[in-house]
Amino acid sequence: MTSPISVEGVPFALVPSVGSSWSVSEHGIGTIATPHSDIFVDPGGAGQVNAETLLNAATLLGELPEADFQFRARVSVAFASTSDAGVLLLWLDEKHWAKLCFEFSPDGEPMVVSVVNRDVADDAKAFVVDARAVWLRVSRVDQVYAYHASVDGERWRLIRAFVLRAPGTVSRIGFEAQSPTGDGCVVAFDHIVFEQRRLVDRRDGS
Numbered sequence: 233m234t235s236p237i238s239v240e241g242v243p244f245a246l247v248p249s250v251g252s253s254w255s256v257s258e259h260g261i262g263t264i265a266t267p268h269s270d271i272f273v274d275p276g277g278a279g280q281v282n283a284e285t286l287l288n289a290a291t292l293l294g295e296l297p298e299a300d301f302q303f304r305a306r307v308s309v310a311f312a313s314t315s316d317a318g319v320l321l322l323w324l325d326e327k328h329w330a331k332l333c334f335e336f337s338p339d340g341e342p343m344v345v346s347v348v349n350r351d352v353a354d355d356a357k358a359f360v361v362d363a364r365a366v367w368l369r370v371s372r373v374d375q376v377y378a379y380h381a382s383v384d385g386e387r388w389r390l391i392r393a394f395v396l397r398a399p400g401t402v403s404r405i406g407f408e409a410q411s412p413t414g415d416g417c418v419v420a421f422d423h424i425v426f427e428q429r430r431l432v433d434r435r436d437g438s
Contacts, residue, residue, distance in 0.1 A: 252290035260422030313414025
């Protein structure tokens with residue numbers, strides 16, 4: 233079993249996935265996504281989960297408190313291959329999870345992408361980012377999760393809002409790094425903040 237680690241800005245312990253290696257500093261955290269790693273359940277695959285190939289990305293997750301919250305970080309990725317990404321990950325179990333990603337598109341463009349998995353995954357592209365870093369934010373208001381992204385950390389764009397439930401599970405949240413088509417990439421997260429503060433209006437950009 234891997235040992236929990238403390239990350240500045242997060243008020244609960246985070247546990248690395250088996251085999252992953254995370255560096256922690258006063259500025260944030262980082263890792264190297266392993267080759268051909270991802271968290272994805274192909275919607276064309278009838279919900280067949282293959283833990284060796286589809287749920288093998290490096291993660292760093294902690295148990296989510298039972299209250300409204302906002303969780304944000306700036307994500308930087310040394311993109312090399314299609315779908316390389318740094319991710320804020322909401323995890324209930326293998327069939328119920330959601331990702332907010334800074335990802336390299338098939339056209340070679342950094343993009344904000346979101347995925348919600350209920351047995352199988354969807355895949356929604358948001359917008360292209362003309363930089364190698366972007367701010368991502370996950371919020372919960374009552375039973376609704378909201379994903380936002382920002383190019384400056386000040387003005388936020390709503391990416392999607394959704395409900396995700398899996399009775400009997402413990403909700404976790406944290407970080408992920410993936411390189412599903414490539415040989416790995418460096419991913420870093422800084423300006424990390426988790427606060428139990430209610431988001432007033434998920435549509436107004438605040």
